[in-house]
Amino acid sequence: MKRGILVLTNTSQRKSSKKVPILVSAPLYWCPRCNVPLLGSKCGKCGGDGYRLRVTPPGDVRPALSGDLKRLKAALLDYFDSSEAVFEFIDFRKPILLNKIPYPDAADEVIVDGQIVGHLFYDVLEEKWRFKPLYSGVARILEKKLAPYAVISLERVARRFEVKKTEIVELSGEWTRGRFISVGLASGRQQAVGVIIRGRIRILKVWYSKSYLELPGTPTWLDVIRANEKYLQEKEAEAIKFIKDMVKKVKKPIFVSFSGGKDSLVTYYLTKTALGYAPPLLFNDTGIELPETVSYVKSFVEKENARLIYADAGEKFWHAVNIMGPPARDYRWCCKVVKLTPIAKAVEKVFPEGAVSVVGQRKYESMARARSPRVWVNKWIPKVIAIAPIQDWSALDVWLYIMRNRLTPNPLYFLGFDRLGCWLCPATELGEMRTVKEVYPELWSTWEAFLRKYGAAKNAPKEWIKLGLWRWVKIPGDIKRILPKELDKLTIRRGIEFSIKSEGSRLVIELEEGEIIHEKLREVLKIFPGKVKYRVSGKSVIFEDKKWGIHLLMALVRALFCVECEACALKCPASAIKIDGYPHIDAAKCSHCLICNTSCPIAVYTLKIKHNLNIEKLKNEYGL
Structure with a gap:
């Protein structure tokens, strides 16, 4: 069965109101001749067909930018026994894609040469980014004999099987407990990835053997854009037509909701092209935005000579957090206090008779957004009609459009940030919070000091902060599985007692x-x-x-x-x-x-x- 974002939606073919599931997964192709990712099945560079690349749904892949590449290199240097092995494993001159996948914390599939070579993930317990080789990555390690790897004498293995040292016929690399290791059968029938435990290798995943396909050349991102030019033109034309049609239909003033992120950047330029002039931009300063984002928005508005509608929550978060305690994924009081209400106030003041808000929402970002229509009315701002021209765009669509049109994105993306917004949002993974801590240590120390004080008053264990458990009121099952048993039933009361x-x-x-x-x-x-x-x-x-x-x-x-x-x-x-x-x-x-x-x-x-x-x-x- 295929996996992806399952959306329950009403079907028009049935008289009943019963909801049926629909799979949402972004298509991705690869041209084996030009060695570039394709957004459609045809390569615009060579004219040939691309093959469908199967990635973990929803498949919202993105380019690995400079900060991502730095993180990936560091994880690979930590994994392999030599730096030479890192650059034999991946040619960093080629386009590399990352695809978010379900893990206890932040994690991505790493895609190069049109193949998944492994997972880059943040290890919550070890507090560092790690690399786990998979599929074509394991094949490459075994073919090039890049330590660590093991060849075993068994005829076949299965998941959770434990390989004894006496069953290993070839071993390379340091034997360290907890280390991932590529495994090949001497017969060549199967390949696997395992983890070293005591004197054995526990098999984590196994598959029939494959070879690494070394695709030709070292294409650039300019080559990727050329290969997808027609697709991008069609996407752009459809989005612009949608905006024009909605403006004619609704007949209200229009503004762009501008967060300072990549999606709202593309949405702004599409709207500007559709209207023929720079529309007003609405920016909501929650009081917990990263400084770089605030300065980026202000300089962008000045450069565009556009009107800025500034919704400002001021210090309301810090006032409320002392009463309500830390927000959580299942306790998001903060969104109403520092986002929805300031935005509603600003819009009501500027557009008392209502307006059209053009937003950079995309369906591949979350289940809620996948369920959302392309046009809707927000219950908090009933006079405003929201429209999403890039609802059907993937992250790769967005980034290639930015590169193609030479737009200037928020510089935080090049420091390793993937999502922007409130820097202490409980929806953020610990791996992403680590980036905040590295880039803005003073900001993070302020939040940690609050958590320590709050946790001490509630007799919270140190793991409540260290493992980011404050991000939930009720800790979910996938997180509980990696916690020590004594934390299984941890509940820290918060809010007004x-x-x-x-x-x-x-x-x-x-x-x-x-x-x-x-x-x-x-x-x-x-x-x-x-x-x-x-x-x-x-x-x-x-x-x-x-x-x-x-x-x-x-x-x-x-x-x-x-x-x-x-x-x-x-x-x-x-x-x-x-x-x-x-x-x-x-x-x-x-x-x-x-x-x-x-x-x-x-x-x-x-x-x-x-x-x-x-x-x-x-x-x-x-x-x-």
Whole structure:
């Protein structure tokens, strides 16, 4: 069965609303005569057919840039017994591709000469990038006798089989526990990759033997562009036509959402070409952007003589993180505070009647984006229609377009960064965070200092920081498998600590932190119709009537732990909320719809985190 991004989508051929899975995987071909990757099946350089190169889906391959090549060389130098072996194994003058693959942390398939030669991955426990040879890479090692390798006398092997030293007829390289080693059968029937354990080799993966295909020449990236020129022209023409059609259809002002990354760079130039002028660019400074990105965006806008719409979250992340704790992949309060709300505010100010936002979204980036249509309305900015002209482009499409048109990408890509954005995002892998630490040590030390302080207050083990476990509230299974057993059930509570109980008609909420300030609480309780009666006893707030249920808790959180993100004010349909340290309610305007409660990321995530992100469980447990 093929693997890739499986997307559940409604099928028009059926009357029912049942969803069916669709496989999303970017096609990739290789020209064996020109030795270049192809985006389509025909080579534009020699006119011949390319062969389909099977890579791990979704196959969002990208060029190995200077920072990537530096990392790859370092991992190969660490793997092989000599530096000479590294350059016999890979000719770094040729185009090299990387393809992200599922691993416990950051990992790529390494593709050269139209073949997968191995995996470059970040070893979380050893805290370094490592290389594991595979397929054609193992064949090349065995053919050229590049240590480490072993030839064994067995007739066949299988995965997890352990080869004894007495069964090895030829061995080259240092025998080090945990080291990957290429394995060939003396009969020539099979090849494998194994790992050295004690006095044996444990087979990790095995396949029928193949040879390394040494393709001709040392093509350049200019050759790659020439081979794909027609394909790029067609992609460009389709995207430009799509933008023009949408502008005519929607008839609203247009702007480009510009992150400073490669995808938004290409999207901007496509939009500029379609319109015939430089469109405004919207940049959201989350307050945790890398300095190079902020300076790149500003210099780019100046060079293009374009209008910059600057959404600015300021210090809101650092204010909120002291209340909510570190964000996590399953606890992403930060997106609402430092991304969606500042963007919505900026757009509402500049385009009060709505607009078209051109975004650099691509379907091969994630399952969520693969499910997304090409045109949609964001629920946080309902007056804005988002369109994605490069939705069907792969990362290689994007990079070849950048090279072909001599566009200037963010220089961080050449320092080893693949994704840009919030530099401490929990969706980032440890291998990527290591790059942040190397390039911006002062920034990373600030975050580590916060994690150490927060972890100490929660009695978190040192592995919580060292292994990046703070990136999850509930640690997933693939990560648990590589952890010591004592960390299997590790749970570090975060967010606002409280207890809640129902006593007859009353609701009692006890806070473990914060100060109960009557002035703030009375102000926010104006969102309810009529007077809400309550009294305070120590750290407890006792509401006399629990009929408003968890909305009372949400109002309490909003009153005492406001981070001034202004999400509630932005979402209020009556414009009845002003933020000045905390929410101030205009009772004459308020319609008591309680949308402000459900719009507050601090209140919503406080409820979610209480019961493993399950609000219904909270409701049922307390009879609310």
